[in-house]
Each structure stands twice: as C-alpha cells, then as structure tokens.
Amino acid sequence: MPAQNNVCPTVPQRDINRLLSEHGVSSRDRLRTALEHREPDRIPLDFGSTAVTGVHASCVAALRRYYGLSPGPVKVHEPYQMLGLVEDDLRAAMGLDVTGVFPRKTMFGSSATDWKEWNFRGLDVLVPTDFRIRTEPNGDILIYPEGDEMAAPSGRMPMGSAFFDTIVRQPEIDDEKLDPADNLEEFGPISAEDLDHIERSVRTAGRSGYGVAASFGGTAFGDIALVPAPFLKSPKGIRDVSEWYISTRTRRSYIHSIFERQCEIGIGNLARIHARIGDAVACVFLCGTDFGTQTSSFCSVATFRELWFPYYKRVNDWVHANTAWKCFKHSCGSVERFFESFIEAGFDIINPVQCSAAGMEPGELKRKYGSRLVFWGGGVDTQKTLPFGTPREVRAEVLRRCEIFAPGGGFVFNSIHNLQAGTPVENIAAMLDAVHQFNGVSHV
Amino acid sequence: MSELEKLHEAVIEGDWKAAAAATEAAIAAGVAPLTIVTGCLVPAMDEVGRRFECEEYFVPEMLLSARAMKASMQIVRPLLVATGAQPIGRVVIGTVKGDLHDIGKNLVASMLEGGGFEVIDLGADVAPERFIEAAATKNANLVALSALLTVTMTSMKTTIDAFQTAGLREKVKIMVGGAPVTQQYADAIGADGYGESAGAAVALARRLVAA
Numbered sequence: 001m002p003a004q005n006n007v008c009p010t011v012p013q014r015d016i017n018r019l020l021s022e023h024g025v026s027s028r029d030r031l032r033t034a035l036e037h038r039e040p041d042r043i044p045l046d047f048g049s050t051a052v053t054g055v056h057a058s059c060v061a062a063l064r065r066y067y068g069l070s071p072g073p074v075k076v077h078e079p080y081q082m083l084g085l086v087e088d089d090l091r092a093a094m095g096l097d098v099t100g101v102f103p104r105k106t107m108f109g110s111s112a113t114d115w116k117e118w119n120f121r122g123l124d125v126l127v128p129t130d131f132r133i134r135t136e137p138n139g140d141i142l143i144y145p146e147g148d149e150m151a152a153p154s155g156r157m158p159m160g161s162a163f164f165d166t167i168v169r170q171p172e173i174d175d176e177k178l179d180p181a182d183n184l185e186e187f188g189p190i191s192a193e194d195l196d197h198i199e200r201s202v203r204t205a206g207r208s209g210y211g212v213a214a215s216f217g218g219t220a221f222g223d224i225a226l227v228p229a230p231f232l233k234s235p236k237g238i239r240d241v242s243e244w245y246i247s248t249r250t251r252r253s254y255i256h257s258i259f260e261r262q263c264e265i266g267i268g269n270l271a272r273i274h275a276r277i278g279d280a281v282a283c284v285f286l287c288g289t290d291f292g293t294q295t296s297s298f299c300s301v302a303t304f305r306e307l308w309f310p311y312y313k314r315v316n317d318w319v320h321a322n323t324a325w326k327c328f329k330h331s332c333g334s335v336e337r338f339f340e341s342f343i344e345a346g347f348d349i350i351n352p353v354q355c356s357a358a359g360m361e362p363g364e365l366k367r368k369y370g371s372r373l374v375f376w377g378g379g380v381d382t383q384k385t386l387p388f389g390t391p392r393e394v395r396a397e398v399l400r401r402c403e404i405f406a407p408g409g410g411f412v413f414n415s416i417h418n419l420q421a422g423t424p425v426e427n428i429a430a431m432l433d434a435v436h437q438f439n440g441v442s443h444v
Numbered sequence: 445m446s447e448l449e450k451l452h453e454a455v456i457e458g459d460w461k462a463a464a465a466a467t468e469a470a471i472a473a474g475v476a477p478l479t480i481v482t483g484c485l486v487p488a489m490d491e492v493g494r495r496f497e498c499e500e501y502f503v504p505e506m507l508l509s510a511r512a513m514k515a516s517m518q519i520v521r522p523l524l525v526a527t528g529a530q531p532i533g534r535v536v537i538g539t540v541k542g543d544l545h546d547i548g549k550n551l552v553a554s555m556l557e558g559g560g561f562e563v564i565d566l567g568a569d570v571a572p573e574r575f576i577e578a579a580a581t582k583n584a585n586l587v588a589l590s591a592l593l594t595v596t597m598t599s600m601k602t603t604i605d606a607f608q609t610a611g612l613r614e615k616v617k618i619m620v621g622g623a624p625v626t627q628q629y630a631d632a633i634g635a636d637g638y639g640e641s642a643g644a645a646v647a648l649a650r651r652l653v654a655a
Binding site: 140156158159160161162163165241242245246248249250293294295296297298299300303382383384387388420421422 | 458496499502503504505507508511541542543544545547550569593594595596599623624626640641
C-alpha cells in the first residue's frame with residue numbers, strides 16, 4: 001500500500017477539471033466527439049466507468065489520499081475484481097470525462113445497492129450487503145453466490161491475491177442429456193427491478209455532465225469469466241473453463257443453440273432498456289469475451305466468423321438501427337487479426353488495446369483501423385510499465401501513446417485494463433499528469 | 445494403418461477414445477510401452493506443439509490433444525513404471541502462491557508429459573514450501589512456475605529465493621512462464637529460463653535437462 005505521505009505535490013487536479021469546464025466543452029461532448037472520430041479539444045479520460053476500465057479498491061483508496069479527499073471507505077461495487085467506485089470527487093480530481101452505469105447485481109449475484117463495512121486485509125471498504133464470505137484457516141476468502149451461505153461458495157481469493165477467482169462447479173456431463181437451456185439459466189427477460197435501477201442510474205449519470213458508458217449485461221457470448229456463472233447457486237450445463245473451450249470445437253451446435261437464444265433475449269432486453277432510457281448513454285459495453293492471448297488467439301478468424309460473428313452482428317445491427325449508442329467490445333490479448341471482423345460485425349469501440357501482446361503495435365493499429373475503431377485503452381501497459389516502472393517511464397510511455405492515438409479523435413485514454421492492486425500511486429499520478437500535459441493543461 | 449499410426453493420429457486429432465483404443469491395441473500387439481511413448485506420443489505432441497506455434501491449432505485443439513495423450517498415458521504409465529524406464533526429466537509444475545489460473549499451466553504440463561517428462565503437477569496457488577517439498581521428495585531436476593497476474597508473479601521470485609534458502613537451488617533448474625512474464629523478468633529473478641508458449645516450454649525443458 002502507498003505511504004501516507006504520497007500526496008499530490010502540486011495543485012489539486014480538481015482545479016484542472018474546473019478550468020476544463022470553463023473552456024465550455026463538457027466531458028459528455030468531448031467523449032461524443034472522440035467516439036465520432038473527430039478530434040476533441042482534449043483526449044477524454046476514463047477510469048472506472050466499466051468493469052474493464054476500472055480501478056482496484058486499494059488504488060481508489062490510495063488516489064483519494066493522494067488528492068487529499070475524504071478518506072471514507074471505498075465502495076467495492078464489483079467484488080469479483082475488487083473494483084472500487086470512482087466517486088464524483090475523485091473523478092473530478094483525476095480529471096476524468098466518463099462515468100458508468102452498472103448492472104444492479106454483481107458477479108456474485110448480490111445486489112450492489114445497499115452497503116456494509118468490511119475490512120479487506122487491512123483496508124476498510126464498503127461491500128454490498130449480500131456480500132457473504134468465509135475466511136479459511138489459511139487466510140483464503142470464499143464468497144457465496146447471491147449471498148446464500150447454504151450454497152457452495154462460487155469464488156475464492158487466495159492469500160497473496162487481491163481478486164476473487166471463480167470456483168468451477170461443473171456437474172457431470174452426459175452428452176446425451178446436454179440441454180442448451182441448462183446454459184441459459186442466467187439469461188431471461190430483464191426484471192422491472194433491473195429496469196428501474198438502470199433508469200435511475202442513467203438519470204443520475206446524465207445529470208453529472210460526464211460522458212456515460214453503460215453496462216447492461218446479457219450480450220457477452222461465451223465470456224469465459226461468466227461461463228462458470230459465479231452468480232448462480234447451482235449452475236448447470238457446461239461451466240468448466242477448459243470444457244467450454246473444448247466445446248467450441250466439439251459441441252458447436254450446442255454452443256450455437258445457446259448463443260441463438262441468448263441473442264434473442266439480449267436484443268429484447270436492449271429494446272426494453274432503450275424504451276426507458278433512450279439515447280442518454282454514449283456507449284454500451286456489450287461484450288467482454290477475450291479472443292486473444294499474450295502471443296496468439298483463442299481461435300482462428302474462420303472460427304470466430306462461424307461461431308460468434310453472426311450474433312455480434314445481430315446485436316450491433318439492432319443497436320445501430322434503433323439507438324444512438326456506440327457498441328463497445330472488450331478483448332484482451334493479440335486480437336488485431338479480428339479487427340476487420342469486429343468492424344464488420346458493427347463494433348465501434350475496442351478495449352483494452354493490449355499493445356504488449358503480439359501484433360498489437362500501436363502505430364500500426366492507428367494507421368490501419370484508427371478511422372473505423374475507437375481505441376478505448378492502450379494508454380499505458382499495466383503488466384510492466386505502470387506497476388513496475390518509474391514515474392518517468394510511465395510518463396514517457398503515456399506521452400508516446402497519446403501522440404500516436406490522439407490525432408483525428410477515436411481515442412479515449414485508459415490504461416490497458418483495470419488499474420491493478422499494488423500499482424504505485426505515484427505512477428498513476430504520473431500517468432494522469434502526462435495525459436493532462438498532452439492535453440495542454442499541465443501548466444495549471 | 446498400424447496401431448501406433450492410429451494413436452499418433454488420434455492424439456493429433458484430439459480423439460481420446462480412439463487414443464485409448466489404439467493404445468490398448470498396441471500393447472496387445474506387443475509394442476513396448478516405452479516405444480509407445482517415445483515413438484508415438486512424443487512426436488505426436490511435438491506435432492501438436494508445432495501446429496500451435498504456427499497457429500493451425502489454438503487452445504481448444506491443444507486441450508483436446510492433451511486429453512487424448514493423457515488417455516493413452518493413463519494406460520501406459522503403470523507399464524512403464526513396471527519396466528523401470530526413466531523419463532527424460534522430472535518436472536514439478538504449479539501456478540504460484542496467490543494465483544488460481546491454471547489453463548496455461550495445464551497446457552504446459554500436458555506438453556511436458558507428452559514430451560517425455562514425468563510431471564508432478566501441484567495445481568494452482570502453490571506455496572514455495574510445497575514446490576520445495578515436491579522437488580526434494582520426487583527428486584525432480586526441473587521446476588516450472590506459472591503466473592497470470594502482475595500481483596502474483598512476484599511469488600515466482602519468492603519461490604526461487606526459497607529454493608536458495610533451502611539449499612536446493614543448485615539441484616534444480618527453474619523455468620517460468622505466464623502472460624505477464626518476460627525473459628527480462630525471468631533474468632531479473634534468477635530463473636534459468638522463460639517459456640513464451642507451451643511449445644517453447646518443452647524445448648526449453650529439454651535444453652535445461654541436457655545442460
């Protein structure tokens with residue numbers, strides 16, 4: 001954890017934000033301009049608007065200390081990755097432009113609307129009321145789905161880690177009896193309660209003046225983090241990670257049946273949501289299925305086009321035909337080979353732009369796809385530079401990336417995936433200072 | 445097609461039932477267990493690794509081939525033990541303390557086993573003392589450490605340091621791998637080698653035991 005004396009050495013960043021607003025361009029306009037591939041007055045910044053552009057709770061706490069904000073306990077709005085909520089005061093201090101709308105329920109199926117205190121290995125945080133855990137004698141923390149302590153735990157945080165991982169609960173598979181409905185338990189018509197929550201959240205976000213990125217859920221086809229269903233008490237179907245990957249090869253008709261039905265349900269839910277909130281959000285985080293590894297991909301382009309592409313296209317086509325939302329796709333790793341297909345499928349935005357992976361050279365990505373895909377990420381490497389580099393190295397990398405990605409718009413500054421636990425707050429501050437300097441406000 | 449050819453094809457195609465059947469048939473036909481491993485499973489898994497390296501195969505195909513190879517090894521292993529045949533090396537493998545990710549580690553373990561190594565797989569979230577105990581009791585000459593997270597990759601250094609403290613560092617070669625790991629990091633923490641992929645890990649392991 002950062003030392004207490006790690007505080008902002010210069011003028012508070014919230015003053016930067018105040019000056020930005022005095023220039024007459026709102027964060028919302030700045031984001032929309034960037035998403036439309038026009039060059040905004042400044043690069044918009046996002047940290048915390050989605051579960052893939054987020055900030056670990058320990059980093060939120062460190063940033064609050066750094067900027068001299070009230071040290072109240074951080075809200076862990078997504079316990080799976082232990083993401084801390086970036087509240088308005090911190091968003092202003094960091095000079096950010098985007099706020100998020102999140103689903104009512106977390107990855108462990110509990111509602112993130114009411115809160116209770118929890119001491120997370122020395123850090124006081126707030127967690128959802130239904131966050132129910134058991135600490136093992138060795139210090140591992142087990143978490144229960146839907147807060148039900150009678151159910152088998154669905155997540156584990158080992159000692160030495162700062163995140164939960166799913167406990168796979170795979171029933172015995174009998175291929176003769178496999179029913180796609182078993183893998184569809186989590187997909188259904190959106191509830192009135194969820195719709196009300198989204199409408200309230202969108203309204204609140206809309207009043208903020210920030211650009212709004214929304215996550216509604218339900219359209220992530222085969223996201224491997226969701227396949228084991230840590231939010232369900234007793235998942236059925238194919239829930240083991242390796243078995244799912246194998247099934248994309250050996251049980252393709254089964255997977256198609258799941259995706260087909262999921263697609264129908266997902267589009268129906270988007271229609272219901274749009275009827276309630278209209279075009280009040282700039283973009284929707286639709287899918288986080290990873291297709292890339294560090295050095296390669298999880299499947300060929302041909303497999304992608306046969307198995308995923310039709311469903312992505314139907315969802316994105318519906319969005320483009322009926323809303324003004326931009327379609328946000330997340331995929332880690334080496335995915336340049338899929339970019340033409342992503343574009344053809346209707347995705348407008350790609351995240352996290354993992355420039356450290358094979359074939360993801362930022363200049364080439366910008367040159368080949370910069371007018372057709374918005375790069376939401378790619379700002380700095382979170383595997384090496386940000387957690388382990390010096391502030392000087394962070395600054396140099398950030399400035400290089402801004403020079404590459406900013407021209408002509410189509411760039412939202414974000415690190416490559418969430419700010420991870422253990423990242424020095426001086427490096428996060430150096431990253432933000434560099435973007436603000438590039439944006440022409442570092443002299444403040 | 446001979447039974448060994450059928451087994452070779454079954455492993456490459458990832459058909460575990462055909463692999464098990466061909467293994468049984470080969471044994472019934474009098475093929476020596478060591479020949480099944482060195483003359484068939486090792487070259488088959490080498491071919492799988494080659495296809496993975498040149499992106500004809502991806503993770504699903506690797507998992508299927510590994511499953512087929514294991515189905516064969518499950519039949520062959522007891523016979524090998526009975527003959528006293530020695531593996532080309534003995535590897536203790538695991539994902540380091542704090543990290544529960546194991547798909548990459550499992551692929552490397554399978555490729556090593558298919559490459560002729562005896563593999564002692566300790567699973568995920570493995571504490572340094574467990575690596576040390578397994579390496580000592582199993583008389584391993586290689587230790588393979590995996591990590592996916594930047595938060596947990598530092599456990600690799602802790603583990604290597606623990607081998608040093610235990611006085612066992614000179615008795616084993618230690619190789620590391622995983623998404624955030626680089627050759628530079630491997631050098632910095634005093635590992636003997638870094639494998640960028642499952643196929644590269646097998647080649648590295650062979651070099652390390654031959655050194």
